Structure formats: C-alpha cells, structure tokens
Amino acid sequence: MEQFLAFGIVGLSTAAIYAVIGSGLVLTYVTTGVFNFAHGAAGMLAAFAYWQLSAGWGWPVPVALAVVLLVLAPAFGLFVERVLLRPVQHLGEVERMVMMVALLSGLIAAARWIWNPNEARPLPVFFADRAPLRAGPVTITWHQALTMAVAVVAAVGLWALLNRTRTGAEMRATVDDRALAGLTGADPVRANRVAWILGTQLAAAGGILIAPAVALDARQLSLLIVSAYTAAIFGRLRSLPLTFLGAVVVGCLESYLTGYLPQNAYLPGLRLAAPALLLFAALLLFPHRRLRGRDRRLAPVPAPSARGALVFAASVAALGAVLATVLQGKDLITLGPLLPLGIVALSYVPLAGYAGQISLCQLSMAGIGAVVWAHLGAGGQPWALVVAVLVSALVGALVALPALRLSGVYLALGTAAFTVVLDRWIFTLPSFDVLGVRISMFDQGSLEVSGPSLLGLRLDGERELMVLSAVCLALVSLGVAVLRRGRFGRRLIALRDSEAAYATLGGNLLAARVAVFALAAGIAGFGGALYGMQLRTITAEQFSLVAGLPIFLIAVIGGLGYVGNGLFSGTAFVGPNILLGLASWTQNVVAVLPALAGMGLGHSPDGLVPRLRREWEPVARDRVVLPAVLCVLALAWLLRIADAVNGWLLLAGALAGALALRGWAAARRGAAAEPEIPVEWWGVRRPWRAEDGEVLARGIARG
Amino acid sequence: MSALLELRGVRAAHGRITVLHGVSLSVAAGEVVALLGPNGAGKTTILRVAAGVHPAESGRLLLGGRDVTGARPGDLARAGVCLIPEGRGVFPNLSVRDNLLMMTFAGRTRAEIEEIAFTRFPVLAGRAGQTAGTLSGGEQQMLALARGLATDPAVLLLDELSMGLAPLVVGRLYEQVAEIARQGVAVLVVEQFAAAVLGIADRAAVLVRGRIERQGDPGDGLRAELSALYLGSAT
Numbered sequence: 047m048e049q050f051l052a053f054g055i056v057g058l059s060t061a062a063i064y065a066v067i068g069s070g071l072v073l074t075y076v077t078t079g080v081f082n083f084a085h086g087a088a089g090m091l092a093a094f095a096y097w098q099l100s101a102g103w104g105w106p107v108p109v110a111l112a113v114v115l116l117v118l119a120p121a122f123g124l125f126v127e128r129v130l131l132r133p134v135q136h137l138g139e140v141e142r143m144v145m146m147v148a149l150l151s152g153l154i155a156a157a158r159w160i161w162n163p164n165e166a167r168p169l170p171v172f173f174a175d176r177a178p179l180r181a182g183p184v185t186i187t188w189h190q191a192l193t194m195a196v197a198v199v200a201a202v203g204l205w206a207l208l209n210r211t212r213t214g215a216e217m218r219a220t221v222d223d224r225a226l227a228g229l230t231g232a233d234p235v236r237a238n239r240v241a242w243i244l245g246t247q248l249a250a251a252g253g254i255l256i257a258p259a260v261a262l263d264a265r266q267l268s269l270l271i272v273s274a275y276t277a278a279i280f281g282r283l284r285s286l287p288l289t290f291l292g293a294v295v296v297g298c299l300e301s302y303l304t305g306y307l308p309q310n311a312y313l314p315g316l317r318l319a320a321p322a323l324l325l326f327a328a329l330l331l332f333p334h335r336r337l338r339g340r341d342r343r344l345a346p347v348p349a350p351s352a353r354g355a356l357v358f359a360a361s362v363a364a365l366g367a368v369l370a371t372v373l374q375g376k377d378l379i380t381l382g383p384l385l386p387l388g389i390v391a392l393s394y395v396p397l398a399g400y401a402g403q404i405s406l407c408q409l410s411m412a413g414i415g416a417v418v419w420a421h422l423g424a425g426g427q428p429w430a431l432v433v434a435v436l437v438s439a440l441v442g443a444l445v446a447l448p449a450l451r452l453s454g455v456y457l458a459l460g461t462a463a464f465t466v467v468l469d470r471w472i473f474t475l476p477s478f479d480v481l482g483v484r485i486s487m488f489d490q491g492s493l494e495v496s497g498p499s500l501l502g503l504r505l506d507g508e509r510e511l512m513v514l515s516a517v518c519l520a521l522v523s524l525g526v527a528v529l530r531r532g533r534f535g536r537r538l539i540a541l542r543d544s545e546a547a548y549a550t551l552g553g554n555l556l557a558a559r560v561a562v563f564a565l566a567a568g569i570a571g572f573g574g575a576l577y578g579m580q581l582r583t584i585t586a587e588q589f590s591l592v593a594g595l596p597i598f599l600i601a602v603i604g605g606l607g608y609v610g611n612g613l614f615s616g617t618a619f620v621g622p623n624i625l626l627g628l629a630s631w632t633q634n635v636v637a638v639l640p641a642l643a644g645m646g647l648g649h650s651p652d653g654l655v656p657r658l659r660r661e662w663e664p665v666a667r668d669r670v671v672l673p674a675v676l677c678v679l680a681l682a683w684l685l686r687i688a689d690a691v692n693g694w695l696l697l698a699g700a701l702a703g704a705l706a707l708r709g710w711a712a713a714r715r716g717a718a719a720e721p722e723i724p725v726e727w728w729g730v731r732r733p734w735r736a737e738d739g740e741v742l743a744r745g746i747a748r749g
Numbered sequence: 750m751s752a753l754l755e756l757r758g759v760r761a762a763h764g765r766i767t768v769l770h771g772v773s774l775s776v777a778a779g780e781v782v783a784l785l786g787p788n789g790a791g792k793t794t795i796l797r798v799a800a801g802v803h804p805a806e807s808g809r810l811l812l813g814g815r816d817v818t819g820a821r822p823g824d825l826a827r828a829g830v831c832l833i834p835e836g837r838g839v840f841p842n843l844s845v846r847d848n849l850l851m852m853t854f855a856g857r858t859r860a861e862i863e864e865i866a867f868t869r870f871p872v873l874a875g876r877a878g879q880t881a882g883t884l885s886g887g888e889q890q891m892l893a894l895a896r897g898l899a900t901d902p903a904v905l906l907l908d909e910l911s912m913g914l915a916p917l918v919v920g921r922l923y924e925q926v927a928e929i930a931r932q933g934v935a936v937l938v939v940e941q942f943a944a945a946v947l948g949i950a951d952r953a954a955v956l957v958r959g960r961i962e963r964q965g966d967p968g969d970g971l972r973a974e975l976s977a978l979y980l981g982s983a984t
Contacts, residue, residue, distance in 0.1 A: 221842070228802070228821070
C-alpha cells in the first residue's frame with residue numbers, strides 16, 4: 047500500500063508537469079488555431095537556458111528563473127508569432143502545422159549544436175536541502191509540492207483569463223473569425239501575441255520542472271511532450287479541466303507501469319511507449335471537432351505530360367550514372383542515400399500531395415522495408431525486395447484503418463504517435479514468434495544489409511547501388527506520374543478536395559484511404575530497403591521520428607503535388623552532406639538546414655519544384671540552348687572522368703555553365719515575349735488562351 | 750442633409766481584377782440607403798471598404814467629414830462603423846454571452862449590452878450560455894444585429910441580412926433596422942432580396958459591374974429597372 051501511494055505521488059507530480067505543458071498547448075490552440083508541435087521543444091530550450099544560467103554561469107536560482115520565465119520565454123513566444131507564423135497566417139492549417147514541425151526540428155538541432163549532447167548536465171531539484179513533507183504514510187518532496195502548486199495556479203489563472211476577461215474572449219474570438227474580431231474592436235495581432243507569450247511561459251515552466259527528473263537531452267525532452275499532447279487530446283484541445291484529467295491519467299499510468307510492470311525483455315519499451323499508445327487511443331476514441339472558420343488552401347497538383355515524365359525519369363537515371371562515375375571514396379558513401387531517400391520523400395506525393403493525408407510515419411515505413419530486406423534478402427534474392435515492399439504496404443494499410451477517423455492535424459499527431467510507439471517499443475524488441483512466423487526487428491542493436499542479385503549480377507558496390515537506386519527512383523517517379531494521370535489519381539484528388547463530395551459521388555472512402563496509405567508505405571519501404579543497402583549497417587535510430595521530420599519538411603518545401611519532388615527532396619536533404627567533414631561546425635549547419643528551409647515556407651507555399659520548373663523550362667524548350675547545356679554537362683563529365691578536374695570544380699563549373707545558359711535562354715525568350723496586357727483585355731487585345739480561364743478562376747477564388 | 754459616411758471615387762480590386770471603378774456614395778444620419786445589384790457587382794466590396802476590411806486602391810473614405818481612408822477595422826469600429834458581414838456575423842465557438850462581451854469595445858459595460866440585447870431580442874436571453882454556432886440562423890442574425898444596437902454605432906453596414914432566412918424572420922429583422930435608423934444611425938444595406946429592403950429604404954443605389962448606375966428614390970421606376978437587371982433583359 048505504501049509503495050502504491052509512493053508511486054501515486056510520483057505520478058501526480060509528473061501529471062502536474064504534463065498539465066502545465068498541456069494547458070499551454072490548449073491555450074495556443076484555442077487562441078491561435080495553431081497546433082504547436084514545437085511546444086515541447088520550447089520547454090526543452092527553456093530547461094537548457096535555465097541550466098546555462100544557474101548551473102553553467104552560476105547565477106542565483108531566483109534570478110535565473112526570472113530571466114528564463116519573464117524575459118527569454120516571452121521573447122521567444124513573440125519571435126515565433128512575428129517571424130514564423132505571421133507569414134503563413136493567411137495560408138491553411140496544414141502550412142501552420144508544418145511551420146511548427148520545422149521549429150521542432152530546428153530547435154532540437156540548434157540545442158544539440160549549442161549544448162554538446164555528449165556532456166552530462168545535472169539539474170538540481172528545487173528545495174533539495176529541505177526535508178520532505180510527511181502526511182501519514184505519504185512523503186512529498188518540496189519539488190513535488192511546488193510542481194503541483196504551479197499546476198493548480200496555472201489552471202485557475204488560465205481558466206479565469208479565458209472565461210472571465212474580455213482579453214480571453216478576444217483571444218478565442220480571433221480564432222473563430224479573425225476579420226470579425228477586428229470589426230469588434232479587438233486587435234487580432236495583440237491577442238495572438240498574448241497567447242504565444244503565455245503558452246511559451248507555460249512550456250518553459252514545465253520544461254524547467256521536469257528537467258531535474260530526466261536527463262537534459264534535447265530529443266528526449268522535446269518528445270517527453272508526447273505525454274502532454276495526450277493530456278491535451280483528452281481535453282479535446284479545448285477543455286482545460288479535461289486536459290488536467292488527461293494529465294493525471296498519463297502521469298499515474300507511467301508511474302505505475304514503472305512500479306508494477308513485470309520484468310521481461312519485451313515490456314520495458316512498453317512503458318516508454320505508453321503515452322504514445324494512449325495518445326493514439328485518445329485520438330481514436332474522442333470525437334474531434336474541427337475549429338470553424340479555418341478554410342483549407344488546396345495546393346495545385348498539375349498532371350505531368352507523358353513526354354515530360356519520361357524525360358524526367360531518363361534524366362534521373364542519367365544522373366545516377368553520372369554520380370556513380372564521378373564520385374569517389376567518402377563522397378560516394380555520403381551521397382549514397384540521396385536517391386533512396388528521394389524515393390521515401392516521393393511517397394509523400396500520392397499520400398499528402400494527391401490525397402491530402404498528412405503522415406509523419408513515412409520514414410518508419412522505410413525502416414520496416416529495410417528490416418525485412420535485411421533479414422530476408424541477406425543472400426540478395428530479388429523476391430525479398432518484393433516482400434519488403436508488401437510488408438511495408440501492409441503496415442501502411444494497418445495504420446490507415448484506425449487513422450480513417452482522423453484528418454489534418456489529428457492525423458499528423460496520430461501517425462507521429464504511431465512512429466513513437468515503433469521507435470520506443472517495437473523496434474527495440476528482441477525477435478519473437480507470431481503464429482509460427484519468426485519476427486525480428488533490429489535485434490536490439492544493428493543489422494547488416496547487403497545488396498541484391500539481379501540477372502546474375504551481385505550489386506554490392508556503392509557505384510552499382512547508386513545506379514540501381516537511380517533506376518528505381520526513375521521508375522517510381524514514372525509510376526507516380528502515371529498514377530496522377532490515371533483514374534486512381536483523380537479519385538485521390540477528389541478525396542482531398544472534398545471527402546463529402548467524394549462519398550456522395552459513390553466513392554469508397556475507406557478503400558481509397560487504405561489503398562493510398564498502403565501504396566505510399568510500399569514506396570517508402572522500397573526506398574528504405576535501398577537506403578539500408580547503401581548504409582550497409584542500419585539501426586533503429588536512423589528511422590526514428592526525429593530523423594524523419596526533416597525529410598517531411600523538405601518534401602513540403604519541394605511541393606507535395608509534384609512528381610519531381612523525389613529527386614528534389616533527396617538532393618536537398620542529402621546534398622548538403624558533402625559539406626560534412628570540411629570543418630567541425632558544418633555538421634550542425636547541415637542539421638539545421640531543413641528546419642530553416644521549412645520556416646521559409648511562407649515565401650513559396652506551392653513549393654520549390656514548380657518554381658525551379660518555371661525557371662528552367664525556357665532552357666528545356668529552347669532548341670539552341672538545350673543542346674548547349676547538354677554539351678557543357680557532357681564536357682564537364684568527360685573532364686572529370688579523365689581526372690582533369692576534381693569534384694568541386696566539376697560541381698561549380700557545371701552549375702555556373704548551366705546558370706549562364708539559363709540566363710541566355712531567358713533572354714532569348716524574353717525578347718520574343720509580349721508585353722503584359724491587363725486582365726480585362728485578355729481575349730480582346732490578345733487571343734484567349736486555354737489556361738486563362740483557370741488563371742481567372744484562381745484569382746477570383748483567392749480574392 | 751450632411752453625409753455621415755461618404756465614399757469618394759473609390760476603386761478596389763481583388764488581386765489583378767478591378768471590382769470597383771470609382772464609386773461615390775454617401776449616407777446621412779438617420780437615412781437608410783439600399784445598395785442593390787446583380788451578383789458580382791461589387792456590393793459586398795463597397796461595405797468591406799467602408800469598414801476598412803478591404804483596402805481601397807484609390808479614392809477616399811470620410812466619416813462625419815473626417816478623412817479616415819486606410820484606417821484599420823478596429824479603429825473604424827471604435828469610431829462608430831459597424832459592419833454585420835454576410836453569413837452569420839457571430840463567433841460560432843463563443844457562447845452568446847461571450848459574443849455580447851465582445852461588443853464592449855465602444856464603452857458600454859457588459860451588463861448594459863446584455864440589457865439592450867435581451868430586451869430587444871428576448872429569445873437570446875434564454876440562450877445566453879449556449880454556443881452561438883448552435884443557434885438557429887435567425888437567432889444568429891439577431892445576435893449579430895444586437896451589435897448594431899448595443900455598440901451605439903454612427904454607421905451600420907448590413908450585408909445580406911436575409912441570407913438563408915424565412916421571409917417572416919427577415920421582415921422582423923428589417924423592422925429592427927428601421928428602428929435603429931430612426932435613432933439617427935446611418936444605415937447602408939446590401940440586399941439581394943430587394944422587396945424586403947425597399948420597404949424601409951429612404952434611397953436606393955443600383956450597382957452594376959463596379960459602377961453606380963442609378964441613385965434615387967426607391968420608387969416604381971427603380972423597381973422596374975431592377976427587375977430588368979435581375980431578369981436579364983436589356984439595361
């Protein structure tokens with residue numbers, strides 16, 4: 047009984063922290079309509095800042111606390127509101143969510159840059175020197191008591207603010223209808239600022255309170271928040287009392303699992319994964335109301351022409367051949383994952399681009415493909431690759447079934463929870479038997495992966511695998527293009543544009559969603575198997591949620607509706623890795639890049655792939671410049687093969703040549719182009735074009 | 750009569766498409782002006798420009814003779830411009846009481862506003878704690894209109910008050926509008942449902958393709974012209 051009570055106290059004090067963090071999450075969601083994926087990361091950053099001030103520089107605790115909570119946290123909240131969210135305010139819910147994912151990813155990378163993760167940073171608990179309070183059989187430390195007091199004060203204060211003051215009503219009104227709030231004399235910008243300041247302060251308080259109980263680690267602290275998310279989902283992202291209840295459930299569950307879970311090899315991960323499992327369950331069980339007044343912005347998904355898709359696929363294959371011949375030694379290994387990860391990123395195109403399903407678990411699907419291939423394809427049998435794809439697709443379909451009820455932010459959260467369950471539990475399991483089939487994961491360590499045998503050839507060298515990956519990426523890109531032009535692609539887009547309309551037109555929602563999840567997971571699993579071959583040794587860490595976020599971000603930046611996104615994402619994600627090893631700090635720069643790119647989303651919300659396409663199209667269509675570009679590239683390639691120039695010179699020369707020729711092509715085209723004609727005179731002063739109707743329709747729809 | 754609200758040569762655009770081509774319109778205190786015209790003529794845009802929600806590309810906006818061109822919607826609202834937008838001008842996730850609380854910006858206290866709103870629309874009193882989004886369409890419009898009563902506006906801009914409502918309810922709402930105007934408020938009404946508003950309007954303006962084609966007494970001549978416009982015969 048005494049032990050039971052002791053675990054209960056520990057659980058309640060953890061619950062209090064989750065309640066503080068969770069109520070901050072509810073506050074920002076209710077008052078700004080943004081689901082703050084980076085909420086935990088803000089708390090993490092506050093904990094590090096507090097450590098730096100108090101332990102690092104030896105400032106007195108009250109001063110350090112005041113600086114973090116009253117100066118740094120509000121400043122950070124204002125920064126997020128002004129710099130990150132204002133540019134995407136007019137875009138949709140999904141774009142704002144991507145911004146927050148970018149912030150999460152960026153803060154983890156930045157914290158690991160500033161505070162070397164290999165150094166231990168113990169934080170003392172508050173009032174460590176005071177004797178604990180005793181009440182009968184129960185013992186409560188001062189730190190625990192303080193935590194609970196903070197939670198209660200935060201709860202009462204927030205409730206009063208939101209429900210009893212005009213500022214609170216203004217904050218909620220701003221989410222409901224920003225324009226109308228302006229008409230009633232409220233200042234939407236001010237309301238958002240207040241919300242971000244308070245939300246960040248709550249996250250900071252939670253981060254500082256929880257840090258002494260766990261290791262001060264950027265990833266771990268940022269993801270501890272999964273528990274707080276669970277609490278917030280219990281409150282359906284609206285109700286503060288229910289969020290509190292959720293926090294108590296999660297906190298006590300974790301505490302009692304620590305105390306009473308039987309000891310065996312399979313269960314320790316379950317305790318770590320319990321909050322994520324509970325989050326998944328809460329997402330499925332509670333009905334979620336969409337916030338009203340949130341219109342979705344539907345990005346265009348152009349259908350690629352057959353010729354264009356073929357040319358693109360051929361270029362991808364050619365690029366693989368060029369890379370395989372040009373690269374040497376370390377660079378060959380560094381850039382090896384470029385094309386396989388491109389395939390993983392391409393899986394977002396049908397799933398998120400066409401069908402509008404935001405999933406954060408694609409890299410986990412890739413991990414499953416890699417594991418299956420590692421176990422079955424050790425001898426290089428091609429059929430094992432097929433099995434890897436099928437198993438990944440099956441898992442994808444399994445995720446789709448429960449996720450059918452979710453959309454938008456909730457789907458992203460659900461798939462993230464699924465990924466966390468895989469990371470913390472499933473991937474760490476030793477092998478086990480189900481119905482006579484032996485299932486092995488990463489064997490609690492790392493797995494060796496070998497290349498496949500195709501047509502009697504054993505493809506095991508980096509160069510052969512590079513060419514194989516290029517051919518595969520080309521084929522998958524072609525396949526996605528065919529999908530977009532076909533019936534299934536049109537159905538997926540109809541599903542994205544309006545589920546209700548899709549269903550009333552006789553479409554089967556369940557079948558379509560399961561099919562697209564399975565398809566995307568299969569593509570990701572295929573990419574994962576190739577990725578594994580390039581890496582040769584794989585660990586669970588390489589397929590974790592945190593590892594997958596940058597790929598998602600880059601894919602969003604590229605433009606989710608475009609087939610060229612696979613190549614773009616692979617290049618943009620893995621390409622900067624050639625900078626690794628040039629200096630000690632380049633690794634950190636490379637780690638922060640995807641997040642920075644994600645934060646730039648507001649500047650080209652439709653993606654960079656269409657922009658690149660627009661910029662390079664004159665080259666491809668020009669009968670003089672295109673051969674010139676090809677000649678320059680071929681010449682550069684020959685020089686490199688003959689070893690007359692080194693890799694950097696080749697890269698710089700090819701880029702400079704191509705850019706110069708692009709300028710030339712633009713100039714040639716610009717001379718022939720007509721002057722701008724006002725829209726009213728289209729069809730009068732110049733002939734009416736086929737695309738004009740759509741340009742007008744889009745212009746009107748945006749107005 | 751001196752104009753309380755005046756638009757002078759206002760041009761406005763949605764992106765590249767110009768919607769208003771130099772509109773001049775004025776409304777005096779206590780006057781109800783009906784703004785009529787076919788779909789896409791730019792009626793709603795005029796109201797949005799007058800409330801500061803939509804920027805004017807050129808032209809001026811005057812309030813009581815003072816130039817307020819480019820002022821923010823919040824500031825215009827405090828200066829007495831009240832726009833009840835198309836659809837339901839309420840916050841659907843806030844309770845009726847919180848919706849009324851949002852109307853305290855013009856100086857009246859919460860209790861005064863509830864007093865005014867509940868006296869004029871007793872049905873709202875019974876639903877004070879209910880979320881506004883769950884009210885019926887007519888009740889939501891009453892709640893929206895309560896803002897026009899309770900904030901003591903100088904100018905009331907109404908956009909499609911009748912949308913989606915039964916004729917009986919529309920009639921009652923427009924009685925309230927006439928009542929508000931009698932207290933000296935300048936009212937500019939946009940309405941597709943011309944018959945409802947012409948009954949209370951002092952003056953009517955017909956907007957066609959971003960230009961005011963006709964202004965004047967809402968008499969039979971205007972009605973004939975309107976029906977020609979709506980029914981598509983030559984103008």
